[in-house]
Amino acid sequence: MANIVNNPEVYFSGLIPERDEILKQLEYEAEKENIPIAGPVVGQLLFVLARAKGAGNILELGTATGYSAIYLGRACAPAGGRVTTIENDPEMAARAIKNISRAGLGKTVSVIESEVLQTLPGLGELFDFVFMDIEKKDYNKALSLVTPVSKPGCLLIADNTAFADAVEFNQAISHSQAWDSVQLFSYIPMHSALNDGLCFGVRTRQL
Ligand SMILES: C[S@@+](CC[C@H](N)C(=O)[O-])C[C@H]1O[C@@H](n2cnc3c(N)ncnc32)[C@H](O)[C@@H]1O
Numbered sequence: 001m002a003n004i005v006n007n008p009e010v011y012f013s014g015l016i017p018e019r020d021e022i023l024k025q026l027e028y029e030a031e032k033e034n035i036p037i038a039g040p041v042v043g044q045l046l047f048v049l050a051r052a053k054g055a056g057n058i059l060e061l062g063t064a065t066g067y068s069a070i071y072l073g074r075a076c077a078p079a080g081g082r083v084t085t086i087e088n089d090p091e092m093a094a095r096a097i098k099n100i101s102r103a104g105l106g107k108t109v110s111v112i113e114s115e116v117l118q119t120l121p122g123l124g125e126l127f128d129f130v131f132m133d134i135e136k137k138d139y140n141k142a143l144s145l146v147t148p149v150s151k152p153g154c155l156l157i158a159d160n161t162a163f164a165d166a167v168e169f170n171q172a173i174s175h176s177q178a179w180d181s182v183q184l185f186s187y188i189p190m191h192s193a194l195n196d197g198l199c200f201g202v203r204t205r206q207l
Contacts, residue, residue, distance in 0.1 A: 016040050022103050026067045035064050035092075038133065038159060042198070043071040046131060046157065050075035053155055055129035056082070061116045061142055062133035063087035066096030066109070072131065073105035083109040084123070086116045120145035127151065132158040139169035147178050147207065154203040156181075162197030173201055180204045 005011045019027070019040055030037040038046070050058060050072055056079065058072050063085040072083045083105075087093040093113035100109045112119060116134055120142065128151045132142060139158060146156065161170055161183060173181045181201035 017044055022099065023067065023070065026065050026070075026099060029065060030067065037064055037067040038071075042159065043068055045198075047071045047075045049155060049157065050081075050129050053129060054079065055155070056080070057125065057127045058083040058129040058131070059123075059127040059146070059149070060085035060131045060133070061146075063096045063111055064092050066099040066103075066111070068131060068133065069096065069100060069109050069111070070103045070105060072129075073100065073103070073109040077105060077108045081108070084112060084125075084127075085109060086112045086114060086119055088113070088115045117141055117145065120149065123149055125149065128154050130154060130156045132156065133160075136160055136163045136165035136169070139166050140172050143169055143172055143176075147176075147203070150178075150203045152203055152206075156199075156201040156203070158199040158201070160196045161199040166197070170199065173199060176201075178203055178205050178207050 017040070026037065029035065046068055055076050058076055058081065060069055060072060060083060063069055064087065069083055069085045076083065087096060090113055093111050096111050100106060100111065117138060126149055130146055130150060132139060134142065150156070156179065158169065160166060162185060170183065173179050179201040181199055184198045
């Protein structure tokens with residue numbers, strides 16, 4: 001049997017990459033105000049996946065203060081990619097616009113202040129990378145609206161899929177005609193106190 005390092009949680013927490021001032025400030029505000037941001041491990045995961053995919057048109061559902069949008073923007077900006085992120089709380093949307101601009105990503109990331117379920121059908125463009133991070137009860141409806149705006153090969157990342165409200169979404173994507181997917185159920189350091197799950201899907205088929 002292979003030996004596992006002692007206390008993997010502490011061990012892997014020590015390997016999380018350093019963040020710059022803007023990300024550290026957003027982490028501090030999230031902690032202080034209880035804002036559920038993705039955190040540095042999922043942030044870095046989004047960066048790695050979006051860069052590896054060469055994502056050119058990214059859609060984010062749920063902006064909050066712009067923390068994960070900054071990771072996504074930094075992943076695609078060097079190749080001229082774009083991020084559209086949707087947030088229905090006007091105060092959060094305003095904060096995100098300021099933070100994204102401070103991060104130098106004002107031209108890369110557009111914040112739309114609106115309700116995802118109303119806005120998706122009218123977006124009129126196709127995406128190759130989607131990060132879903134809104135109310136979990138809306139995930140299933142959002143999936144049916146994301147599918148028609150996703151290109152073949154689109155990568156979908158849905159956060160917190162172990163939450164009870166994501167059960168319908170999990171059923172739908174696992175039986176989907178359009179997506180192949182996998183669920184990861186693991187503790188992610190500094191992400192959540194819960195083992196809260198991440199779903200990865202790839203758009204492999206037409207409906
Ligand atoms: C988990 S937070 C997003 C965190 C962000 N992705 C990050 O990691 O920095 C979810 C955000 O989505 C917004 N939201 C929830 N349901 C929404 C919906 N149906 N339409 C638009 N925004 C929504 C909430 O106001 C909240 O700010």
